[in-house]
Amino acid sequence: MNATMRRLVALLVCATPLPPVQAQEQVEVFQLGTQQISGTGTARVYHVDGMERMTAPLSAGLPSDPVQAEAVARRRFEALTDTDRQAIGASAQGLTAAMQYRLAKVPAIVFDGAAVVYGVENVDQARAIYRTWRARGGR
Template identity: 45%
Template sequence: MKVIGKTKSIQFVVLVLVVLALFAGGVAQAAQNSAGNPSLVEVFTTSNSPITRDTDLSRVSSDTIDIQFYELDGIQRIEAKLSKGLTADLEQSKRVVQQRFQQLRQEDRTRMQHAAMGLAKAMQYGADRYPAIVFDGQAVVYGVTDVQSALVYYRAWWREGKR
């Protein structure tokens, strides 16, 4: 019985520590957000709208900001590479594409997966044009290709009461 009691008390302590850790993280994020500083910035773009990738936001924010870049046409670019020079013979083209797909580098496979994830997130946010820069899943800035400039717009929106 003492073992069960110790096990339950250890479980309780672990539970309390987990709750405190989650709460502390939430408080830290709330403090960061209360100053208009997002904790997550997601950048959705295509190869036609290159984003300024100067992600050193320390000049405009003392907080750590997680920045994710998604090139939404990554799948199309790899598909174009796979289908380059195919013949009109459907069966032969199918074999060639399958062979090329199997020979894809891991980097290209990762790029395709990341682009697919970006497309899903953009749809989830309802982003309907690009480039789009999303802050903490709450606000989107369209048409801006510089993350720092978009952050300035986001902070102005935040200061004005998130209208």
């Protein structure tokens, strides 16, 4: 391809209008382990009761003697797998985020860190509510 043809192709490419890009909302889902939220797709999902569910077995049936209880709890904690530790860390992150957003209940679906839809168990339905709110001048 000669230089003139390359310039022509470059001009055509630059002059071609592109379709508008719709920004993808940042979506965070806060739920209990017993709740089923559909359509989570790429959303960040937090189980706000995950820490409690993961740590309950660590303290179950501990001896009444504090020294013995500490030893048993330490052994249980050391026996946790990396996956268990990551799940506990993710649950702690979720609790921290829920507190920062001052969420009142779950399920809660947070969009762009700025708007929350409560009580909806389908992300697509919550997204429609959010977009309607935004279209009406929300923010």
